Amino acid sequence: MKTARGFFKPLAIGAPAPWRELPARVERMIHFVPPHLEKVRAKVGEIAPTVDVILANLEDAIPADAKGAALAGTIALSREVDFAALGVGLWVRINCLNSPWHLDEVATLVEKAGDRIDVIMVPKVEGPWDIFYIDQLLASLEAKHGVTRPILLHAILETAEGVMNVEQIAGASPRMQGISLGPADLAASRAMKTTRVGGGHPGYRVIEDPHADGSPRVSVQQDLWHYTFAKMVDACAAHGIKPFYGPFGAIDDPVACEQQFRNAFLMGCAGAWSLHPSQIAIAKQVFSPDPTEVAFAKRILEAMPDGSGVAMIDGKMQDDATWKQAKVMVDCARQIAAKDAEYAALYGF
Numbered sequence: 001m002k003t004a005r006g007f008f009k010p011l012a013i014g015a016p017a018p019w020r021e022l023p024a025r026v027e028r029m030i031h032f033v034p035p036h037l038e039k040v041r042a043k044v045g046e047i048a049p050t051v052d053v054i055l056a057n058l059e060d061a062i063p064a065d066a067k068g069a070a071l072a073g074t075i076a077l078s079r080e081v082d083f084a085a086l087g088v089g090l091w092v093r094i095n096c097l098n099s100p101w102h103l104d105e106v107a108t109l110v111e112k113a114g115d116r117i118d119v120i121m122v123p124k125v126e127g128p129w130d131i132f133y134i135d136q137l138l139a140s141l142e143a144k145h146g147v148t149r150p151i152l153l154h155a156i157l158e159t160a161e162g163v164m165n166v167e168q169i170a171g172a173s174p175r176m177q178g179i180s181l182g183p184a185d186l187a188a189s190r191a192m193k194t195t196r197v198g199g200g201h202p203g204y205r206v207i208e209d210p211h212a213d214g215s216p217r218v219s220v221q222q223d224l225w226h227y228t229f230a231k232m233v234d235a236c237a238a239h240g241i242k243p244f245y246g247p248f249g250a251i252d253d254p255v256a257c258e259q260q261f262r263n264a265f266l267m268g269c270a271g272a273w274s275l276h277p278s279q280i281a282i283a284k285q286v287f288s289p290d291p292t293e294v295a296f297a298k299r300i301l302e303a304m305p306d307g308s309g310v311a312m313i314d315g316k317m318q319d320d321a322t323w324k325q326a327k328v329m330v331d332c333a334r335q336i337a338a339k340d341a342e343y344a345a346l347y348g349f
């Protein structure tokens with residue numbers, strides 16, 4: 001690992017100084033776009049004002065013979081829409097580091113759109129060495145092309161080895177912006193016997209003991225992802241970066257999508273991926289704190305102006321710890337309100 005002093009030094013002569021703090025951005029939904037499809041790309045200008053992040057996807061779901069078109073489409077997209085003016089992030093998911101595509105992709109992206117791309121999402125990250133590699137590569141390319149704002153990195157946690165190393169991945173570089181859970185590839189990597197993209201499974205349950213009278217036993221579906229989620233959230237929080245839920249593949253089941261997103265939100269995630277336009281509103285609603293909760297959190301802050309002592313509100317004890325929870329909630333709401341007039345009105349900011 002780097003020394004403490006070395007951690008924030010640029011990795012190439014002429015590369016921009018790394019971020020010391022993550023830029024404050026609202027990232028409730030990362031909306032995936034297949035950039036090789038002109039028809040879909042043409043609609044991005046219309047969709048962009050309704051999302052926090054547009055992600056041009058170059059990896060899985062893009063056919064092998066369309067990788068070049070997807071890269072060209074990404075560059076075109078970065079020029080066709082002024083994402084910065086809209087306050088919308090532009091992210092790109094590159095192909096994985098053992099693929100034949102990633103090197104040309106990173107080189108082209110930095111050369112042709114390095115000053116417009118906010119975050120590069122790296123799939124199938126196995127350990128900190130993957131981040132060291134891409135960190136150095138980006139620094140060299142940024143220096144070469146005079147990029148003045150470092151591109152951030154986002155890792156997908158989607159292999160068993162990656163889960164084992166998630167803490168080191170989260171702290172591998174000041175470029176690390178966050179980590180998403182990738183349940184589809186992770187399921188395959190673990191040899192889980194499923195065919196889904198995220199969500200629960202009706203077979204994964206706990207069941208009560210048999211009844212003496214032989215009456216039916218209650219069983220309840222459990223969360224397949226809880227362990228990984230908790231590990232990822234703690235790794236991200238400890239390193240000051242953001243955890244995200246990834247994809248929910250059942251586009252036809254908005255109720256389960258909302259539940260999956262809500263579990264992630266309550267566990268500390270900043271957002272989730274939207275694969276289809278119908279998932280944008282779900283993510284927006286779930287990852288914007290409930291106005292009633294925000295109002296209660298404001299009351300806690302008002303009752304304890306210096307954040308210490310004890311107070312009772314509506315029969316509930318408040319102290320320094322609930323004050324901190326309230327501050328997380330109100331800060332999140334304030335950040336959203338600054339971007340989103342609808343929520344500013346709901347929160348009363």
Ligand SMILES: CC(=O)SCCNC(=O)CCNC(=O)[C@H](O)C(C)(C)COP(=O)(O)OP(=O)(O)OC[C@H]1O[C@@H](n2cnc3c(N)ncnc32)[C@H](O)[C@@H]1OP(=O)(O)O
Nearest residue numbers: 032033034040043047057060061184185197247275276277
């Ligand atoms: C495990 C993982 O790696 S997940 C990440 C990789 N996967 C992806 O990125 C998938 C992204 N999403 C998609 O490609 C598509 O949404 C699909 C294939 C899932 C479904 O597409 P369709 O069958 O066309 O959906 P549907 O017919 O409901 O689409 C309705 C409209 O929304 C458009 N649309 C669909 N998805 C998107 C999208 N992600 N962004 C913008 N527009 C979209 C369609 O083009 C269609 O437009 P039209 O009415 O003008 O024809």
Ligand SMILES: O=CC(=O)O
Nearest residue numbers: 158182183184185
């Ligand atoms: O890339 C995402 C996944 O779930 O796999």
Ligand SMILES: [Mg+2]
Nearest residue numbers: 060158182185
């Ligand atoms: Mg994947």
